[in-house]
Amino acid sequence: MTPAEISTRALLDALAEGNGQADAGPLTLGQVLDRFRARAFGIFLLLSVLPAFVPLPLGAGAVSGPLVSLAGLQMLALMAHPWVPGFLSRRPLSREGVAKFRDRTSGLLRRLEKLSRPRNEHLIDHPAARMFTGLLLVVLGFLLALPIPATNYPFGLILLAYAVALIERDGRLMLVAWALGIAQIVVMVVFSGHLARALADLARWAGGLLG
DSSP states (O other), X not given: OOTTTOOHHHHHHHHHHOSSGGGSSOXXXXXXXXXXXXXXXXHHHHHHTGGGTSOOSSOHHHHHHHHHHHHHHXXXXXXXXXXXXXXXXXXXXXXXXXXXXXXXXXHHHHHHHHXXXXXXXXXXXSHHHHHHHHHHHHHHHHHHHSOOTTOHHHHHHHHHHHXXXXXXXXXXXXXXXXXXXXXXXXXXXXXXXXXXXXXHHHHHHHHHHHO
């Protein structure tokens, strides 16, 4: 299987365990993106959402959100290959973290891969489709970065669908990912509106007590 044809689970196996002695040492993000250039945006997105499934000392959204938005901005600009800052490009990937991510998502990935295959690829490659995908990723990454409780996992699942669609070149799955992304954005907007009104009511009530 060539890097251009690798499936999502096979990719995770390669990153977690290595394929032979040459792959057993440290592997940087830049090396991964160069090695799997044909699927680089999907792989970058997949690695960006890893913290949503592997607990970190910091909030996962604070790590994943900006990376997701960065990928989205570059797709919006129709860049052929993702660019990452040098300090991230040279950062070694944690094989243990990738293995935990693979194990926690194995059931979902198995089901997605059974349903996914290269089809309707114009929804992956067409400039308008790439720009729309990028725009949704920018917004979803921004919302993910906000310190809102209990949102990391739902966002992670939605963004995982985007990543698998890009890696597997499945336009139909991308349509599903678009719908899920738009629905999540609408939910967050409605929730934010209710929260803002509740905070305003609380402020008026507190002001009345103090007055």
